[in-house]
Every structure is written in C-alpha cells, then in structure tokens.
Amino acid sequence: MSNIVSFINQKGGVAKTTTAINVAAQWSQLGKKILLIDLDPQASATRAIFGDNEFENTIYDVLTSEIEAKEAVVHSESFGIDVIPSEIMLSGIEIILSSKFGRESILKRGLAEVKDNYDIVIIDCSPSLGLLTVNALIASKDIVIPVCPEYFSLKGIELILETLKNIHTGLGHKINVRGIIISKYRNRRIVEQVIQDLRSNYSIPVFNNYIPDSIVVEEAHHKHLPMRKFSPKNPAGLALANLAMEMWA
C-alpha cells in the first residue's frame, strides 16, 4: 500500500469514518506510525476521537497556508495515532481555493513535509464531490471505498469511478482502488448478492472482512475509543481488526 490512502465515498453514512479511525488504531497497535487527516467539514473523525475539544490549528489552516501541516498535528493517546483535525470553517474553503493556482494539489503540497514521518497517512474524506475531495484524490495513490450493501451505495461506486476517470484525464493523476469495504451489513445473503454484482460489474477487489452493523460501534464513538479497546470481542470489532490486517498485507 502506498503512503497516502483516502477513504472515500460520495454517499454519506457508509462508515467511512468508522472504518478509517478503527483501521488506523489497529495499524497503530501493530507498531505503525499513522497520521489521520479529517477532511470532512462535519469533523466526524475529529469528534469521534477527541469529543468536543476545539483546536486552534486544523486542516483548514493548513489549506489556507496559514500554518504548516506539522503545526496542526495532535496526538490521540486512546487511538495511538496522530491526527490533523477538522472544523466547520472547512465548509467555506472551496470559495477561497477556487481561484488559486494549483488549487487541486494544495493538500498534496501541504503534506509533502510530514508524510515521510509516517508509515501511512489516512485521509477521511467528506461525502461530496468538490475541491476538497479532488485534493484528497490528488494527494493519494490509493483509495478504499466503504459501501453499505444497498442500492444507493452501489450507485456511489459508479460516481467514484467516473470521478477517478475524470481526474486521470483532466489532471493526469492515476489512482489505484485498493478495494471495497463492505460495512454495516445486516443480512449475509444480501451481502453475497451485492458482492456478486460488484464483481460482475466492476473489476475492483472486495475485502473479505465485512463489517456488520452494530450499535456498539456508535457507543465506542460516544466514548471516543477505538473498537479494539471499547469492545474488541464484538463481531464488528473483530471484523475491523481483521480488515486492518487484510488491508496491510
């Protein structure tokens, strides 16, 4: 896997943040140095890890060139990872960036100095297609796509693939899709059907560890703990741990 990987899906509520933060925490337990960047103005990853803490320096300040990326890094003891947090101000950044020269690679340039300090940089993207997501894609060599096994999520994959094609054509950047993560599944039979559809329609690998839907995951978010600490033996916790191992292989 390359050094920078984005968790992306233009559909919301597919467990992008849940898988990103828990996979990051699991890799950290394996001794890897991980940086997680919360690129969502809703700051879901930031809230899940740090609760209601406010940060003076966030990814917004990095993208507006007020500070360097290393000044925005905060460490999470409970997750064992470094994080560049987000904030709601990020929602207005596209207006600021839109007229800038090299606007699509501002994040890539911002991360250039810090990325070599880490084994992996994970970008938790917002569920929308805009300049922020384009920046994440340009900064990444690999992406993973969390999906729920339902119709709208699957349509989201088509949108992502179209986006990747446009980025390759217009911006000359090729991105590798590492795989699809099946998350929040309820019915095993439906999952098998969805995977069959995915394999027949797209040539993208699907990770073998599927994450079941579980209220315990929400409880872990409330406690600002990774699943490996909050409920390691819960089926969702076990699946997330195994998924992290599978992704690292």
Place this chain on the structure above:
Amino acid sequence: MSTINPLFLDSTKPIGDKSITNIELTQIFLRNDEALYLEVTNQMDIPQRFSMTPIVTKKSVKYHTTILLKHQQQVKGRFIIESSTELLYVSKVYEIFSGNHLSEKWEPCFVSSESIIKGEKKSPRKSQTTKERKQTREIKVNLSKSLCEPYFVEQIKNLLEDL
C-alpha cells in the same frame, strides 16, 4: 460538444497562451475609503491596474488578485493604496513571473510624492534661505532613501529642484 466539469481542469495549465498568476498581499489594513491595487508594468512600460480583493480566513485577512500573463512573461508590479481622491501609498517594485504565486507582506512604505507636494501646500511656511532649503531637501531625500527604490529618489529630487 461535451461540457467539461471545471473541477477536473488543471489550474496550472495555460488558458490559451496565458497562465494564471496569483498575487497575494498580507499584513495590511485598509480604511473604509481606501482601495488596494496591483499596478503591473510590462516590458513596454505600459501600466495596468488590478483591483485586489480581501480573502478573510480564520487567522488573517489577505488581499488577492489573479492576472493572466503570457507564457514565461515577466513583469514588474507594485502595490498601491488609494483613497477616493488621491494616491496614498506605494510599495516597492516586485518581479512577477508568469504562472507563479507571489505572496508578500505589506512593507512600510512612503507617502507618494503627490501627497508630499500637497502637504507642503497645506502648511504655509516662512520663506527659507537657500541653506535652509537645501537642508530641507536633504532631509526629505534621506527619508525617502531608507524606504524606496533609488529611481524614485531621483524622481523626488527632481521634483524638489523644480520647486
């Protein structure tokens, strides 16, 4: 004819035969009746002014403009603050290269020569001896020397001599 989503256009590529060049000025505060411009002078010494607009971020206010320059074109530019009635301040001259991003802090600047002349007209003075006039001229030249480019010093010298 297919429509291209501007999200996937490379902003670093030339538009026709021109490239986008961003110019940014930081650490500057304008009063309500003041406006900031970038005055660009090309190789033919033809000046052109571009209005600079504020971009308010969490930590600062920056003034920004975008100009289109031909490929590998290099021009000179300076920042100008004007009120509705007069030119107030000018900065030193900067080199601007096509396709680059220029970000500068507002340097302490001098009041333009037009304002100096107007100031003299407002405050009536007793007539000076030749020696006093020479001293006044030297003080003014020394003051502007510390702040501006040599060619501008020459201009002020010439203006004072004309008086």
